[in-house]
Amino acid sequence: MDSAASAVNRMVDRGCDLLELIEFLRAYETFRLSPLRLMWILDDAAGIPWTTTRQEFGSMFDPDLRPLTSQTEIEARWQNLLHTRRT
Numbered sequence: 495m496d497s498a499a500s501a502v503n504r505m506v507d508r509g510c511d512l513l514e515l516i517e518f519l520r521a522y523e524t525f526r527l528s529p530l531r532l533m534w535i536l537d538d539a540a541g542i543p544w545t546t547t548r549q550e551f552g553s554m555f556d557p558d559l560r561p562l563t564s565q566t567e568i569e570a571r572w573q574n575l576l577h578t579r580r581t
Contacts, residue, residue, distance in 0.1 A: 498525045499539035506540040506579075512551070512572035516559050529559060542579060550575060 498519065505515050519527045519535070529552075533544035550571050554563045561568055 498522050499535060502535050502539040506536070506542070506576065509573070509576055511569050513561065513565060513568065520559070527559060529555065529557065532559065540579075542575065546575065 501518070501522075502515065505518065516527070516532065519525050519532065525531070525535075533547045536542040536547050537544045551568070554561060554568050554571075556562055
């Protein structure tokens, strides 16, 4: 889990897309992706509170973390969140 958390931290620091991050975690062998685990790793590895992740993105994904809304809207919210995190 540590290396997944480190990778997530690096990806968030470089401003990756949220969908890119989700697909990375989906493919990561030792990480079992779920909405709760996504919120946990973003909180733990990148300092993004799980309440913020849930509030901003909870209605944008299905239980398998497949987008329910446009990628443009998801990424605009995500980049705004990352910008706020940096300032």
